[in-house]
Every structure is written in C-alpha cells, then in structure tokens.
Amino acid sequence: xxxxxxxxxxxxxxxxxxxxxxxxxxxxxxxxxxxxxxxxxxxxxxxxxxxxxxxxxxxxxxxxxxxxxxxxxxxxxxxxxxxxxxxxxxxxxxxxxxxxxxxxxxxxxxxxxxxxxxxxxxxxxxx
Numbered sequence: 001x002x003x004x005x006x007x008x009x010x011x012x013x014x015x016x017x018x019x020x021x022x023x024x025x026x027x028x029x030x031x032x033x034x035x036x037x038x039x040x041x042x043x044x045x046x047x048x049x050x051x052x053x054x055x056x057x058x059x060x061x062x063x064x065x066x067x068x069x070x071x072x073x074x075x076x077x078x079x080x081x082x083x084x085x086x087x088x089x090x091x092x093x094x095x096x097x098x099x100x101x102x103x104x105x106x107x108x109x110x111x112x113x114x115x116x117x118x119x120x121x122x123x124x125x126x127x
Contacts, residue, residue, distance in 0.1 A: 013057050018043055028094045071118070073120075076112065088101045110123060
C-alpha cells in the first residue's frame with residue numbers, strides 16, 4: 001500500500017533581494033506574508049500565501065551549506081486558479097506577461113509572468 005505524498009507542496013526559492021521579492025509577491029500578486037525569520041529586523045526567510053498557494057523565499061545568506069550561491073530554477077511553477085482569464089484581468093497592468101493568456105497546443109489556457117529573480121510562474125486551466 002502506497003503512502004500519500006499529501007495534498008500540498010511548498011516550493012522554497014532562493015532570491016537575490018528578499019525585500020524586492022516580498023514587494024513583488026505582496027504588492028503586485030496579492031500574497032500575504034504568513035511567516036518570517038527572524039521576526040525582528042531584516043528577514044532572511046519568509047513564507048507567503050495567497051489562497052491555498054504558499055511559497056517560501058530566502059536570501060543567499062540563509063541558504064543551506066553547499067547550496068548554489070545564486071537564485072536559479074530550470075523550470076516553471078504552474079498554478080491552477082479558479083479562472084485564468086479573471087486572474088489575468090486582475091494582474092494586467094501590475095506585471096508584465098511573458099505569454100498569454102492564450103490556448104496552448106496542448107489544450108491549456110494559460111499565461112505566465114516572471115518574478116524579480118526570473119522564476120517563471122504560469123497560471124493554467126483546461127481550455
């Protein structure tokens with residue numbers, strides 16, 4: 001019998017400037033800071049949430065030993081909101097879209113943006 005992985009994944013991303021990243025996610029995308037370390041002074045790590053989505057972000061100064069010294073991800077983080085077009089309308093003018101909204105050849109309606117460290121965030125739904 002297999003054990004479930006659970007129903008939640010929380011990516012933890014290194015960022016080059018935590019203040020810039022928090023401003024982007026909170027002010028432009030509507031996330032809320034739900035945790036930070038240390039609690040007082042300049043944070044080294046923070047958790048941010050919007051609805052059921054959570055991300056952790058941390059500075060290079062807080063990276064585990066042996067971690068790369070600069071942010072980087074060779075992939076895209078996909079989010080599945082209730083309504084892609086409504087979310088695109090909410091974010092239009094606040095952030096630059098890298099593509100879309102459009103229906104892709106593989107049958108998803110999606111759009112994407114990049115955060116200040118170049119991480120691609122795509123928002124998709126079945127077309």
